[in-house]
Amino acid sequence: QVQLVESGGGLVQAGGSLRLSCAASGGTFSTYAMGWFRQAPGKEREFVGRINWSGTTTYYADSVKGRFTVSRDNAKNTLYLQMNSLEPEDTAVYYCAAKRGPSSIRSAEYGAWGQGTQVTVSS
Numbered sequence: 001q002v003q004l005v006e007s008g009g010g011l012v013q014a015g016g017s018l019r020l021s022c023a024a025s026g027g028t029f030s031t032y033a034m035g036w037f038r039q040a041p042g043k044e045r046e047f048v049g050r051i052n053w054s055g056t057t058t059y060y061a062d063s064v065k066g067r068f069t070v071s072r073d074n075a076k077n078t079l080y081l082q083m084n085s086l087e088p089e090d091t092a093v094y095y096c097a098a099k100r101g102p103s104s105i106r107s108a109e110y111g112a113w114g115q116g117t118q119v120t121v122s123s
Helices: none
Strands: 003-007 010-013 018-025 033-039 046-051 058-060 068-073 078-083 092-099 117-122
Touching: 003 092, 018 033, 018 092, 018 117, 033 068, 033 078, 046 068, 046 078, 058 068, 078 092
Parallel strands: 010 117
Antiparallel strands: 003 018, 018 078, 033 046, 033 092, 046 058, 068 078, 092 117
């Protein structure tokens, strides 16, 4: 099973940018579809974006479409989430996740998860 470690979170002002990374090990990264999810205090975990194994297909939640970009570098076993025009509502712990087969917006379909990285956007 692949192991995942997120990094790149932090504190940023509204309108700013951050890039999260998710380093994979212990498995063949290029065979996994990947997803980004987030969980704000007192709220359920929600889907942010997903990418297929080759990086040719992405899909985003409406709340982040046009501001966030998911990408991957299979040679480096790394998934990315570029976040631009950040808003206070984007404050959450961000998780990357891996699954076999097609990518999905459903968190229950993902078998491997990172520990999460905190993103805080100040107004």
